[in-house]
Amino acid sequence: MEIKDATLALAALGQTTRLSVFRLLVEAGPEGRMAGDIADALSLPGATLSFHLKELASVGLIQGEPRGRFICYRADFGRMTELIAFLTHNCCGGQANACLPVCAPADACAGADRCA
Structure with a gap:
């Protein structure tokens, strides 16, 4: 990993809500969690969660997998x-x-x- 990539990943995790989302997904393991479940667990409005999920995904810390109309998110353990x-x-x-x-x-x- 290059220093620029590490800086971006750490910056993404340097925000309370994003760190909470990431930790929740790490705890969920490879199965991940549905976006609605994440929102419920952290008491977040959908738009707020969506913003934070986008930020974590943009630095490669999480991945989303469509499941019908919904998306399952998981931490990228690699x-x-x-x-x-x-x-x-x-x-x-x-x-x-x-x-x-x-x-x-x-x-x-x-x-x-x-x-x-």
Whole structure:
């Protein structure tokens, strides 16, 4: 990941509502959540949610999949892993085991109840 891409992703996550949406989608796992469910869970009007989903999608942190008249959104775990890898590159002066998350790979976290 390039610094420009990381900056855009971090800027998108640097807003309270977008961070809440992203965390909700990470929690949902690969199955994702329908837009209406996200709006209900976070008590957001549809137009507000739509704006924030567009911002997260534009930086590649989430993807939407049409399902009839509705859209299911899911976190892009590969992109999230790239961002974490960018942030932790050369972590702890080459002693990465000292500071990296225990459950760094997206595949290991996606189905786990708890990453610890």
